[in-house]
Structures are given as C-alpha cells and as structure tokens.
Amino acid sequence: MTKTTNLNQDPDTFLQQLFRKHDRYYFGNELRDKLVKTFKKSNAAARKIVERFVEKGFAQSSSPVSFGKGMFVYYLPHKTVTFDDMIGLTRGRRPPLFRLLSAIKKCGGVLSYYEALKVTSSQLAPSNSKNPTLDAIIEELNHFELISFHKDDNNVKYLVANYVDQAQVESLVAKHFALMVIDAIFLYDILNSLENFNLIDNEHVIYRNRKTPSLGAIHNNFVWDAFAYTKTTGINTTYGARRTKNNKQALVVLDVVIGRSYELFDFDGFFGRVQVLLNHTRKERKIIPVVVYKEISQEALNTARSLGILTYNMAAFFGTSIYEIINNTAEVKLGEYSGLPQQTDPVQTISQTLDLIESTGNEHNLQNLIGDFFQSLMYQLFRQLYPLCSIEQSAKLPAMDDYGEPGRYYEYDLVIWSTDTKEIVVIELKGSMKNYTIPKGDYETKNTLKWFFGRTLPSYKKHFVTGYYKNYKVKAAFVNSGKFDKDGREYLIELNGGQLKPKKIDIGYDGRKLIRLVNNEGMEVLKNTLERYYIKEPEKAQ
Numbered sequence: 001m002t003k004t005t006n007l008n009q010d011p012d013t014f015l016q017q018l019f020r021k022h023d024r025y026y027f028g029n030e031l032r033d034k035l036v037k038t039f040k041k042s043n044a045a046a047r048k049i050v051e052r053f054v055e056k057g058f059a060q061s062s063s064p065v066s067f068g069k070g071m072f073v074y075y076l077p078h079k080t081v082t083f084d085d086m087i088g089l090t091r092g093r094r095p096p097l098f099r100l101l102s103a104i105k106k107c108g109g110v111l112s113y114y115e116a117l118k119v120t121s122s123q124l125a126p127s128n129s130k131n132p133t134l135d136a137i138i139e140e141l142n143h144f145e146l147i148s149f150h151k152d153d154n155n156v157k158y159l160v161a162n163y164v165d166q167a168q169v170e171s172l173v174a175k176h177f178a179l180m181v182i183d184a185i186f187l188y189d190i191l192n193s194l195e196n197f198n199l200i201d202n203e204h205v206i207y208r209n210r211k212t213p214s215l216g217a218i219h220n221n222f223v224w225d226a227f228a229y230t231k232t233t234g235i236n237t238t239y240g241a242r243r244t245k246n247n248k249q250a251l252v253v254l255d256v257v258i259g260r261s262y263e264l265f266d267f268d269g270f271f272g273r274v275q276v277l278l279n280h281t282r283k284e285r286k287i288i289p290v291v292v293y294k295e296i297s298q299e300a301l302n303t304a305r306s307l308g309i310l311t312y313n314m315a316a317f318f319g320t321s322i323y324e325i326i327n328n329t330a331e332v333k334l335g336e337y338s339g340l341p342q343q344t345d346p347v348q349t350i351s352q353t354l355d356l357i358e359s360t361g362n363e364h365n366l367q368n369l370i371g372d373f374f375q376s377l378m379y380q381l382f383r384q385l386y387p388l389c390s391i392e393q394s395a396k397l398p399a400m401d402d403y404g405e406p407g408r409y410y411e412y413d414l415v416i417w418s419t420d421t422k423e424i425v426v427i428e429l430k431g432s433m434k435n436y437t438i439p440k441g442d443y444e445t446k447n448t449l450k451w452f453f454g455r456t457l458p459s460y461k462k463h464f465v466t467g468y469y470k471n472y473k474v475k476a477a478f479v480n481s482g483k484f485d486k487d488g489r490e491y492l493i494e495l496n497g498g499q500l501k502p503k504k505i506d507i508g509y510d511g512r513k514l515i516r517l518v519n520n521e522g523m524e525v526l527k528n529t530l531e532r533y534y535i536k537e538p539e540k541a542q
Helices: 011-021 028-039 043-055 083-090 095-106 113-119 134-143 166-185 187-196 264-280 298-306 322-338 346-359 367-385 449-464 486-496 511-520 524-533
Strands: 073-075 110-112 147-151 157-161 217-219 222-224 226-230 250-257 287-293 310-313 390-398 409-418 423-430 473-480
Touching (some): 011 043, 028 043, 028 073, 043 073, 083 095, 095 157, 095 264, 110 113, 113 134, 113 157, 113 222, 113 264, 134 147, 166 187, 187 226, 187 367, 222 250, 222 264, 250 264, 264 287, 298 310, 322 346, 322 367, 346 367, 346 524, 367 524, 409 449, 423 449, 449 473, 449 486, 511 524
Parallel strands (some): 287 310, 423 473
Antiparallel strands (some): 110 157, 147 157, 217 222, 226 250, 390 409, 409 423
C-alpha cells in the first residue's frame, strides 16, 4: 500500500489536520516552518497561506497582539484565550506582559495600576523608548477580554482578572489596598535606617506615602517606592564632602515589598527601570538599586545577588521581632480597610505590638509606624462613637483655593459620614510619643490649628455644596495626643461655640481631654494604651 505524501495535500487541509490533531496555540513561525518544510514554499508564500487560512475562518489570529518581532499566535475558531493561556504564551516572549500577568495571578486576581507600572517597567508618559506604555499593554489584554478596571473609594485604579467573581471584587480590592498601605507604612523608617547606615543622606528624600500608597516617587518618568542621594565615599568617584549637588551625587532607588513575598517579577520590573536609568544617565551619575523585603523567593534573591544588587530583609533594620510587628500591623489594616471581622480586638493587637516595639528597643526606629497606630486607635474610638456610620481614612481631595499652584491636594486623616446627624465630620489627628504642642499658628503654616480650620477644612467644604451630600453639614474636630498652646486653647473654645462643632463630640481634644472621652466610652484597653505610649502627662487635679 502506497502512503499519500503531504505534497499531494492542499495546504489548508494540512493545516486543518494539524490543528485538529494538536488543539493548541501555534506561533506564526511554527506554521511557516511546517509549510516551508512540507510544501517547499518560500517564507513569504507560507506567510500568505497562513493569512488566507485565517481569512477563510479556519483559524483565529491574535492580531494585533504580537508575541515578539511581529509574530502572531493562531488557534481554532472555537478556542478562547484564557488568562493562564496568556501567561504561557508570553513567557520568554513578552517579558513585561508576562510579569504583569504573573503579578495579577500572585495577588489573587487584583493588582493596582501603580504596581502594574512597577512590574512592567513602564514609563509614565510615552517616550522614544521601544518599550510600550502600561496603557498599551493593558489594551492588548483588553483585546482578549482578560482584565477589567476597577476604581475604589480612594480613587485608586486596579486591574482585575476576568476569572475573579464580581461579587468578590470589592473585598479583594479593599484587602489589596490594605497591603499597599503595609508596603508604604514602613518606608519612612526604612529610609531613616539607611540614613543611619550612611547609605543615603537626608537632604532630598522622596518616598511613597502610606496615606496615598497608589502614588509613588517620580524620577526620570518612572515610579519608585523611594529615591534619595548619597555622598558615601566609594560609591561616588570623589570624597563625600565634595559631593554637594544632587546632580553629581549617586542616586539610590528603592523597591520595597512588605505585604507579600517579593517575587522575580518584582525584581525584573525594578531592574528594568534601573537599566533605563543607567542607559540615559550621564556617566558621572551612579545608580544604587536597593531591594527591601519581608520575604523573598529564592529565584528573586539569587537573581538580585548575581547582579550585585543590595538586598535587605526587614530584620536587618529592626531585628527579627519585625516579622511579628508586620503581621500584627497587617491584621489591623486588613480589618480597617476590608471591613472583615477580626479574630482579635484590634486595640489589643496594637497595644501588644507597641509593647513589642518598646521591649525590643525599636521605639525610635519605628516612629512612623507608632504615629500610624495612633490613627488606627482613633479609628476604633470613632467607630464606637459613630457605630452605624462610614469612616473614610486618609482621604485626599483637590485643593479648592488659590493659595498655591493648581493641581494641589489636601489630605484628611478621618472623615465620618454620619447619616443619623446628617453631618460629615472631618477629623485631624496628631499623635506621637513626643508629646508635641500644637500652636494656633496661621493658614500658611502646616501642623497648626489655623492650617486645618482656616485652610484645608474650608477647601473640603467646597466639595459638598452641591450633589447628594449638599444637605449634610461639614463639621470638624482636631485631636492631639499632646497639648495646644494658650492661643490655640482659646481659639478652640471660640470654635466650639460655633457652627463647626459636631453634635456628638467637641471640636478639639488634647491628650488629657482625649483620655476623658475614651474613659467615658468604657474603652479601658484603649485608655491604657494611650496613657502608656502617647499621653504621658498625668491629669492635673481640679
């Protein structure tokens, strides 16, 4: 019996049999090579055969999405490209896209736009670089309907995988935001430690703020978790004292992941940004990349070390107790932002964590975290005072005044949306172990009463003169763990008799008055925690 040769076959029939036998994705060069080998066609002719095969409806093409050097993928008409399929197709062929998909998968199907910028090494604005922008990459994923956008109440944008149950999106996004806060909350203290190591100086340090964790530090059209400069001898080509200008000092850029394990896609995205800096920076500028993590995959660690990148686990700065501190902080933040029930009392968790910080000698190393815990404690207090109300943390709204350049924003620590009293209560918090005195000040000076009541609060009120909340009254309170100066106390007494006073609380609280409020609410653990760590001046006898 004589076997029929492929030369007697029609190319379309050959391709149909190939797809039926192996129901998988074929790259364009695979099909072209098979046609060239089987039918002795030229590359150009083989390419035309594939194009016509698609035009006849025998297969689908990934066009306009290519997988390296203009190469498309082909698959049967009934087939749908899944999220996992795309991970496999982009591996080794589209590194930025592969990293983005891997990051979304690792993070449970949700990734912030900010983190997507990082892992794809995407520039903020289009440039002469051959690398596509993040929006261009996202457009390719939209071609296959693999992701959607979601914006939360903090106006943070997220990429959500198509396999995520829509009923779970809100809770997943809230959890993701809490982990972003964890990443940012330790940055200030990490930078202080690097300064103590003499690796950076403190003259020009820019970092991601825990109040707005979706906004990074921008340098050379990229986002970074933080950047600073160093005069350290050896890193620079001249002695430190002679390096007096930022444009001559070495640049230190940080990539920090605390809320989850640091993965290879994190490092590759970081190193991709560093490489662009190295290619575009003048010869005398040195770049010092630094990676900081709580946990790291072995693959990421080995790759970073093989490239000579400085890597620090959190214990290098704060000792091994930091892992318990991070876990406790994450538990508190997840409860605050996700609204999910917590296994332990958050006030008790914060109190125990502050005890741990003190017992390990980290009270000076973790000052930013300690200050943030004050906000978390006040969040729990106002949740009890306003039990059926929504409380927004670290709100950020455009400035509605003429005091500075356009595009400015003001931040608000807590905003209580009280439906029973028809009030929007804006809370300004100042909490520290240092027992600061807050002056009356003026509207041009931050960390004063007048800055809040005379500048940022009036700006906030202008956002609610129309719309759904136009019938709500904007009220305010200033809560300080320390004291107010004499003029400040008189100013608060005056305001307390005016229209800004909320119905349930006074307009101003110093440390001692705050203790009385907490005591009236029967919150014994909170009272003890405040007295031990924030409000150390005893109550004076009346």
